Every structure is written in C-alpha cells, then in structure tokens.
Amino acid sequence: MSAYTTEQIRNIALTGHAGAGKTILTDALLHAAGVIPQIGATEKGSTVSDFDDQEKERQHSLYAAICSLDHGGAHINLIDTPGAPDFFGHALGALPAVETVAVVVNAQSGIEMITRRIMERAEQRQLPRCIVINKIDADNIDLPGVVNQLQESFGPACKPFNLPSGGGAGVVDVFNKAEGEVDFSDVESAHTAILDQVVEVDEELAMLYLEGEELSKEQIHNVFEQALREGHLIPILFCSARTGAGVKELADFFAHFAPSPKEGNPRPFIKDSGEGAETFVPQPDPSGHALAHVFKVAIDPFVGRLGVFRIHQGTITKDTQLYINDAKKPFKVGHLFKLQGKDHKETNAGIPGDICAVAKVEEIDFDAVLHDSADEAGIRLKPIAFPQPMHGLAITAKSRGDEQKIAKALAAIDAEDPCFKIERPGTGETVIRGLGDLHMRVILDKMKNRYNVEVDTKPPRIAYCETVQGEASAQYRHKKQSGGAGQFGEVHLKISPLPEDSEFRKINGGNGLEFVNDIFGGAIPGQFIPAIEKGVKQIMGEGAIAGYPMQDIRVSVYDGKYHPVDSKEVAFVTATRNCMKKVVSEARPAILEPIVNLEITVPDQNMGDIAGDLSSKRGGIQGQENIPGGMIVIKAQAPLAELGNYQSQLNSVTGGQGSYSMELSHYDAVPPNVQQQLIAAFKPKEEDD
Ligand SMILES: Nc1nc2c(ncn2[C@@H]2O[C@H](COP(=O)(O)OP(=O)(O)OP(=O)(O)O)[C@@H](O)[C@H]2O)c(=O)[nH]1
Ligand SMILES: [Mg+2]
Numbered sequence: 046m047s048a049y050t051t052e053q054i055r056n057i058a059l060t061g062h063a064g065a066g067k068t069i070l071t072d073a074l075l076h077a078a079g080v081i082p083q084i085g086a087t088e089k090g091s092t093v094s095d096f097d098d099q100e101k102e103r104q105h106s107l108y109a110a111i112c113s114l115d116h117g118g119a120h121i122n123l124i125d126t127p128g129a130p131d132f133f134g135h136a137l138g139a140l141p142a143v144e145t146v147a148v149v150v151n152a153q154s155g156i157e158m159i160t161r162r163i164m165e166r167a168e169q170r171q172l173p174r175c176i177v178i179n180k181i182d183a184d185n186i187d188l189p190g191v192v193n194q195l196q197e198s199f200g201p202a203c204k205p206f207n208l209p210s211g212g213g214a215g216v217v218d219v220f221n222k223a224e225g226e227v228d229f230s231d232v233e234s235a236h237t238a239i240l241d242q243v244v245e246v247d248e249e250l251a252m253l254y255l256e257g258e259e260l261s262k263e264q265i266h267n268v269f270e271q272a273l274r275e276g277h278l279i280p281i282l283f284c285s286a287r288t289g290a291g292v293k294e295l296a297d298f299f300a301h302f303a304p305s306p307k308e309g310n311p312r313p314f315i316k317d318s319g320e321g322a323e324t325f326v327p328q329p330d331p332s333g334h335a336l337a338h339v340f341k342v343a344i345d346p347f348v349g350r351l352g353v354f355r356i357h358q359g360t361i362t363k364d365t366q367l368y369i370n371d372a373k374k375p376f377k378v379g380h381l382f383k384l385q386g387k388d389h390k391e392t393n394a395g396i397p398g399d400i401c402a403v404a405k406v407e408e409i410d411f412d413a414v415l416h417d418s419a420d421e422a423g424i425r426l427k428p429i430a431f432p433q434p435m436h437g438l439a440i441t442a443k444s445r446g447d448e449q450k451i452a453k454a455l456a457a458i459d460a461e462d463p464c465f466k467i468e469r470p471g472t473g474e475t476v477i478r479g480l481g482d483l484h485m486r487v488i489l490d491k492m493k494n495r496y497n498v499e500v501d502t503k504p505p506r507i508a509y510c511e512t513v514q515g516e517a518s519a520q521y522r523h524k525k526q527s528g529g530a531g532q533f534g535e536v537h538l539k540i541s542p543l544p545e546d547s548e549f550r551k552i553n554g555g556n557g558l559e560f561v562n563d564i565f566g567g568a569i570p571g572q573f574i575p576a577i578e579k580g581v582k583q584i585m586g587e588g589a590i591a592g593y594p595m596q597d598i599r600v601s602v603y604d605g606k607y608h609p610v611d612s613k614e615v616a617f618v619t620a621t622r623n624c625m626k627k628v629v630s631e632a633r634p635a636i637l638e639p640i641v642n643l644e645i646t647v648p649d650q651n652m653g654d655i656a657g658d659l660s661s662k663r664g665g666i667q668g669q670e671n672i673p674g675g676m677i678v679i680k681a682q683a684p685l686a687e688l689g690n691y692q693s694q695l696n697s698v699t700g701g702q703g704s705y706s707m708e709l710s711h712y713d714a715v716p717p718n719v720q721q722q723l724i725a726a727f728k729p730k731e732e733d734d
Contacts, residue, residue, distance in 0.1 A: 047396045049120040051329050054398040055303045056122045056355070058109075058139045059177075060167075061149035062157035063128035066179040068092050068106055070149060070286035070295075071125040077293045078114035078121075080385070084286070093386035094125040098494065099487055107132050107487060108461070109139045109341055111353060111384040111400055117300030122400045128159050130644070130706040131484035134431050134464030135341075137166060138411065141426055142340040142355035142400060144309030145273075145299070146172045152180040152283075155191045156198055158644060158678060164199055170429075171310045173273035173303070175280045176203060177295060181213040182285040189229045192281060199279060204239040206280035206302075207294060208232070216283050216291040239280070243272045266301075270308050306398025312338075312357060313427035325424055327357035329397035335359030335367065335417040337395075338426050342411045344457045345404075346495070352409035353384065353402045359417065361395040367415045369408050371422045376406055411463055433709035434464050434478040435641050435685055438485055439505040441475070447498050451475070454496035458488055468508075476505040481706045482692045507686045509593040509723065510637050510712065516541040517632035521624035522606070523616050533608035534616035536569070536577055540628045543597040550597050556585050561601035569605040569617075576614040577602050580621025589629035591636055591720075592727040596712075600625070623732055636720045637712040639685040647695070647703040649677040654698050662687035663716075676702075682710055686719075 059067040072084045072092050085091035090101030094110030106127040113122045124143060126136035136159070140146065146167040150160055167174050176199075178191055188209060195203045207216040208227040217225035219235035227235075244251040244260075247268050254260060260268075272278035282298055284291030306329045314336075316325035327336050341353040361367070366375035382389035382402045395401040403409070414424050442448055455467050455477065465488065466478040479485050492498050522535040543550045549559040560578050569577070585595045605620075643664075647655055649671060656666055656679075664683025671677050688707070695703035715723070 047392075047394050047399070049115070049396075051307055051331065051396055051398045052305050053118060053120050054122065054306055054396075055119050055145065055299050056124075056143040056306065056398065056400065057145045057147050057299055057303060058124045058126055058136070058143040059147050059149055060126050060136050060139075060159075060163045061128050061177075062151065062154075062159040063105055063130075064154075065128055065149040065151040065157075065160075066286045067125050067128060067149045068094050070177070070179060070284070070292070071110070071112060071123055073284075073286040073289060073292045074116075074121075074123060074296055075112060075114050077289065077296055078116045080112075080114050084289075096387035099490060103487075105129055105132075107135070108343065109135045110386055111341070112386055113383065113400075114296075116296045119300035120399075121296065121299050124400075129483065130158060131479065131481040131487075132464075133159065133162065133480065134462065136163060137429050137431060138340055138463050140167065140170055140172060140429065141312060141338055144173065144306060145303040146174045147177050148174060149177045149179050150191065150195070152178050152186045152188060152191060153183050154672070154674065155194050157672060158646070161198070168276055170313070171274075171276070173309065174276070175206075175273075175282060175298070175303075178281060178283045179286055181209045181216075181283050181290060182288045183213075188283070195281065202242065202277055202279045203281055204242050204278065205230070205235050206239060206282050206298065207291065208235055209283045209291070213283075213285060214288070214290055216294050218294065220280075239278070242278055243269050246272045246275055246277050269302060270304055273302075273304060274308075274310050314357070315425050315427055317423040317425070327397075329358060331360045331396050333359045333397075334421055335361050335365055335415070336421055336424065337361065337367075337401075337415040339409055339411060339413040339415065342409065342460050344461055348389070348404040350407055350409065350460070351382075351389075351402050351404050352406055352413070352415075353400065354415060355400050356395050356397055358397055360397070361401065361415075361417075362393060365417055367417055368419065368422065369406075369410075369413050369415060370425075372408065375417070376408075378403055380404060410460065429463075431463050432480060434466050434480050434484075435639065435707050435709050436481055436485055437468075437476050437478045437505040438489075438502040439474045439476050440500040440502050443499040443501055450496065450498045451492070451500065454492045454498055457496070458491060462488075468505075474505060480708070481704075504689045508639060509591070509715070510596045511588050511590055511593050511629070512596050512635055512637055513540055513542055513598055513629055513632035514635050514714075515633035517628050518603075519624055519628035519631060520604070521620050521627060523620035523623065524611075525616075526611075531608075531611035532613065532616035532619070533606075533611035534573070534576075534613075534620040535606035536580075536602055536617065536620045536624050537604035538581075538621070538624045538628050539563075539601045539603055540625075540632045541599050543599050547597075547599075549599075556582075556594065557597035558582065558585055558595075559599040561599065563601045563603040564605070569602070569607050573607065573612065573614065573617045574602070576617035577621045579614075580618040581625060583618070584622055584625040584629075588727075589626050590634045590727070591723040592729070593636065593723075595629075596637065600628075619732070626732070635714045636723055638715045638719075640682055640710045640713050641685050641688070641707040642710045643679075643681045643683060643688075643705055643707045645679040645681065645695070645703065645705040646672075646676055647679070647699045649675055651699050651703065652677055652679070655679060655703075658694070658698070659683060684713075684715075686715075 314325040336358040337354040520537040525532040668680040
C-alpha cells in the first residue's frame with residue numbers, strides 16, 4: 046500500500062509569470078526535503094523540472110513538470126508550470142489536479158501579466174491560492190511596495206503569513222507569531238491583520254476572538270482552511286529560491302496549512318445522465334470506484350505516451366482495469382508510476398488525491414476521465430476555457446514524401462498541448478495554430494529535432510466565414526432531358542440567421558446550421574429530403590458568395606416539385622446547391638472575420654506608435670497598464686487579417702523589446718470594401734444547371 050494517506054497529500058501548482066523563479070523554487074523545495082543533493086540552475090539546464098532539450102536551450106519551462114517530496118508529515122506533489130504567456134495552456138491544464146495554487150511573484154518586478162491571469166483563473170475554479178514573493182535576496186527590491194500592489198490588485202484577502210528578516214536572509218512567521226525582527230511592518234500588527242482576516246469567515250469564532258478568548262490550534266486550523274477555501278484569505282509568503290531563505294518555511298506552510306484532498310473544494314465534475322448534465326462530486330474514499338482525470342499527456346522518447354492523472358476517488362493499482370471515458374473495453378494498468386521530473390518510479394498503488402501516470406496507452410488523451418466501472422461512464426470535468434490559438438502558419442513538407450511523417454509529428458504535438466490546433470481547411474493547406482510566435486517556433490523546432498521533419502511555412506489564409514443577415518426565399522428547378530434518363534428536381538428554400546441563443550450556433554468548430562423540413566402534403570417525397578440537406582451542407586462547406594464556409598444559418602425547405610421517373614438524388618442536390626446560392630445572395634450575405642484580443646508589452650515610450658498603428662489596422666485600445674522596468678501592457682482588439690506580420694513590425698518599432706499574445710475574441714462582419722474584394726477574388730465552381 047501507499048506510504049502515506051490521502052490526508053497527508055498536498056497538491057500544489059507553482060504558477061506565475063516567466064522568470065519568477067518557479068523552477069528554481071521547485072528544486073529548492075526538493076533540496077530542502079533531501080530529495081536532491083543540490084539546487085540546479087535554469088541557465089545550466091540542471092533543474093529537475095526543465096528536462097526537455099528545448100527547455101534547457103531556451104531557459105524557460107515549456108510544459109508542466111511533476112515532482113514530489115515528503116516534508117513535515119506530508120506528501121507534497123508539486124506541479125511546476127510554465128510562466129510564458131505562449132505556454133499558458135499548460136499552467137491552466139494543471140489546475141484540475143491540485144487543491145492549492147501557489148502564485149510565484151518576482152520581487153523585482155511585482156505583478157506581471159500571467160500573475161493576474163492565473164489569479165483570476167484559479168479564483169474562477171474556486172481554488173485556494175497563496176502568493177509566494179520570491180527573490181527576496183535580490184538588490185533594488187521594494188517588498189512593502191509589492192505587498193501594497195498585491196493588496197490593491199487582489200484585495201484585502203492578501204495578508205502576509207510571514208515577513209522577511211535580516212535583509213532577506215530569512216523569514217519570520219507572523220501567523221504563529223514567532224519572535225524576531227522583521228525588515229518592514231512588525232510582527233504584532235501583521236499577526237493581528239492575518240488573524241482578523243481569517244476569523245471573519247466564522248461569526249461565532251470571530252466573537253470569541255474579539256472578546257479576547259484564546260482559540261485552540263484546531264479551531265484556528267479549521268477556520269484557516271475555510272478562509273482559504275472561500276478565497277477570503279490569500280496568504281503571502283516570502284522566500285529566496287536561490288539562497289534558501291524561507292524555503293523550508295514554505296514547505297512547512299504547505300504541509301500544515303494547504304488543504305489536503307479531503308479539505309479542498311470539490312472538483313467540478315459533471316455527469317451526463319441522459320436527462321441532462323448534473324454535478325458529480327467524487328469522494329476521496331480509497332475503497333470507492335476509481336475515478337481519475339488526465340491533466341497531462343507527454344510523448345516521452347523512451348517510454349512513449351505517458352498519461353499523467355490525478356486520482357479523485359478510489360484506489361488504482363497495477364491490476365486495476367480502467368475505462369477511458371465511455372470506451373467499452375478497459376485496459377489493464379500494468380505499470381503505475383510516480384513522476385520526479387523526467388524520472389518515473391514504479392509504485393504499487395495510487396490513493397485518492399495522488400498524482401500518478403501510466404505509459405503506452407495510446408488512447409489516453411488530455412482531459413480524459415479514467416474509471417473502473419461502466420457506471421461512471423459519462424463523467425467529465427467541467428471544461429477549462431483554454432485561450433483559442435490564433436497564431437497560424439500554413440505548412441508544407443520540405444521534402445516530398447514526408448507528409449506521413451508530418452501528420453504523425455503533428456498528432457503527437459497535438460496530444461501534448463491543449464493550445465495547439467491543426468486545421469485542414471480544404472484548400473490543400475495544413476494550418477497549425479498556437480498562442481504566439483514563440484509557441485510556433487518551439488513547435489517547428491520540435492518537429493525538426495524530435496520527429497526529424499522540416500517544413501516550409503507561410504501565413505495561412507484568414508479563416509473568414511459567410512453568413513446571412515436577413516431573411517429570403519427562393520426557388521430553383523433543375524431539369525435535364527438530354528438523351529437517356531432525365532433529371533428533375535425543384536426546391537423552394539427559406540433562409541434566415543440563427544438567433545443568438547440557438548443551440549445550433551457554434552461559430553468555432555460546428556457549422557452552425559439548423560436544417561428544417563417544412564414540406565407538407567408530399568410536394569417532395571421524404572426520400573429526397575436527405576439529398577436536399579446534402580446540397581445545403583455542401584454549400585455550407587464551400588461558401589455561397591466568396592468561397593468561405595458558412596455559419597449560423599437556418600434553412601428550411603418548404604415546397605418543391607418532383608417527377609415520378611426523372612427525380613433522383615443528384616437532381617435534388619444540384620437544385621439545392623443552385624437554390625442556396627440564389628437565396629443567400631438575396632438575404633444580405635455578410636463575410637465575417639476573426640477579431641482577436643491582443644496583449645502587447647512594449648517600452649512605454651512606444652505607446653504612441655503602437656496606438657497609431659493599431660488604429661490604421663482597424664483595431665482599438667481597450668486598456669493599458671504600466672509595469673516595472675519602464676514597460677507598458679496594452680490591451681487591444683484588432684482583426685486577425687491585419688496582423689500577418691505583427692511580431693516583426695513590433696520588433697522594428699521597439700528595437701526587439703516588444704512582444705504580444707493573442708486569442709480569439711469573436712467574429713465580426715468585414716467592412717463593405719473588404720467584402721467586395723473577397724467576393725471579386727472568388728472564382729466559383731461551374732454549377733450544373
Ligand atoms: N536572485 C534570485 N534569482 C532567482 C531566484 N530564483 C530564481 N532566480 C533566477 O531567476 C531566473 C528564472 O528562474 P526560473 O526558476 O527558471 O523561472 P521560472 O519561473 O521557472 O520561469 P518560466 O519557466 O519561464 O516560467 C533564473 O535565472 C534563476 O536563477 C531567487 O530566489 N533569487
Ligand atoms: Mg520554469
């Protein structure tokens with residue numbers, strides 16, 4: 046059996062902006078617990094969690110890495126996540142696996158873009174948070190300033206749990222009120238501040254406390270957990286991963302105050318019971334049915350596909366038979382692993398709350414639910430809203446005959462990365478999408494170095510789509526009588542836009558078509574209706590006015606004619622195709638284009654240039670914020686079509702200091718002149734008439 050119990054487990058995600066020191070802190074925590082003999086360096090590629098070749102080369106984490114340590118009677122699973130905005134998907138993906146999100150903040154730079162984003166996302170998923178201010182050893186830092194900034198941005202819930210002392214050489218616990226001098230504020234008032242905050246969540250206890258009564262350790266522990274769970278307390282802890290100051294104290298905090306899998310907020314699982322989805326709350330009971338969620342898939346060069354999962358209920362052993370989602374046939378676990386960076390150690394049992402992995406099960410995908418009973422089919426985790434990747438590259442093989450290899454490489458990369466997308470828009474192009482320039486470069490390097498294929502790249506066609514803005518009806522008769530059997534079909538179609546709240550409306554992915562058969566009295570026999578639907582769908586895919594797929598329309602066939610001998614499927618398909626083109630052109634057709642949200646970081650003196658350039662790109666600024674180091678973060682929206690070469694433009698405006706990330710916001714109609722150009726550029730297929 047396991048050497049520890051569920052009550053002893055702590056699952057912590059180390060998150061925060063790139064360069065905050067999460068990877069070094071992971072090493073420092075492992076070192077403090079005696080797991081590794083010395084702390085590695087990102088620069089030397091010698092850390093436990095940055096083991097991938099590209100992570101070493103780029104000196105940034107690119108994937109979530111899992112390790113564990115035993116400390117203070119607890120078994121702590123740490124997930125070190127990447128902080129670069131382009132790899133944010135891997136940080137988000139780790140959230141369902143943990144009870145606590147530790148947001149690491151660089152003392153030198155304070156709040157950064159990913160600090161804010163992860164604070165918000167963890168709150169939305171009701172995950173207890175703590176803030177770790179790292180690099181307290183560094184020069185020129187303003188720690189009281191960082192604490193103020195945190196409280197201003199994230200509210201009074203942010204309260205120091207400890208304070209630095211000796212000029213950053215150590216920390217003093219203010220919650221348990223240790224003795225000692227601190228570098229700023231004072232132990233007494235910091236102690237009162239955090240305790241006041243904690244007891245606020247329990248009225249009765251607050252009364253006792255205010256009346257001066259001494260609270261028991263257990264009372265304090267329970268109310269502390271409650272305050273964390275309710276987001277009423279976000280403790281701030283200080284440390285230096287480099288010197289080790291505050292690191293053991295951070296491990297102590299995780300062991301004694303971070304919630305165990307039994308204390309954390311329940312994970313949002315949903316069970317589709319046929320009647321509709323209902324909430325399902327897994328019980329961390331070792332004898333219950335096994336239920337686990339896959340939060341990471343890695344394609345390891347040595348062990349092959351690795352599915353990393355968090356067990357939410359029941360016990361998994363090497364003999365457990367696990368079903369993947371709704372699959373009919375289970376697989377046998379065979380070998381169960383615990384991970385330590387790149388190393389994996391076989392273990393004989395995984396208990397509720399623990400993080401384990403299985404190798405070589407090809408059907409395991411990211412976000413899969415593993416379970417040991419057919420009763421548990423239909424259970425899913427409430428989906429995580431990942432940013433929609435919009436940075437696209439159209440790729441073609443450098444050497445002919447490599448297509449197969451490319452498809453294999455892309456499938457493997459896709460399996461590992463929740464923010465990577467492969468599109469085959471039917472133009473013969475393969476388009477790959479990611480969150481930014483860096484993301485795309487990492488993917489191309491991976492294809493070359495790991496999968497041995499090289500590709501040529503160019504900007505992809507913009508994913509415009511067509512729709513209608515008004516209603517119209519039209520009819521079309523297709524009749525052919527040239528020798529042999531004739532063809533006859535006549536359809537009358539009505540078209541209208543789908544209402545906002547229509548369940549058929551799926552602008553991304555689905556095609557947003559509601560097809561209705563309104564034929565009464567057998568004007569067209571039922572056997573031809575599928576042919577009409579087929580014709581409608583063909584035009585939906587090909588576009589009616591400019592060659593882009595159509596979205597969000599309702600088409601009804603309400604009348605028509607047939608011929609007992611000459612009517613056949615092909616005749617109705619042809620009639621429908623022609624009728625669709627006619628009816629669309631009369632229903633105020635529009636071409637929609639993707640509009641993206643941009644987050645642009647540039648030196649503040651470039652603000653004017655960026656604003657001017659954005660407005661020439663039909664874009665607009667929505668907000669801005671100064672950040673340390675003389676930089677400014679600009680939030681803006683712009684049409685994707687205008688951003689083809691944005692990174693190189695930013696580079697030339699800012700001398701290489703600018704960067705940006707983008708995600709899909711919505712689709713919007715293109716201006717009339719652009720619509721005319723797109724229609725003029727379209728060479729429609731000759732139709733049969
Ligand atoms: N002075 C000082 N430097 C530190 C400390 N912790 C980390 N660093 C340095 O900060 C840089 C970034 O550290 P990482 O641990 O790789 O940062 P990260 O948060 O993992 O960054 P990403 O993986 O890109 O998200 C490295 O040069 C570290 O040596 C610290 O406590 N003090
Ligand atoms: Mg890192």
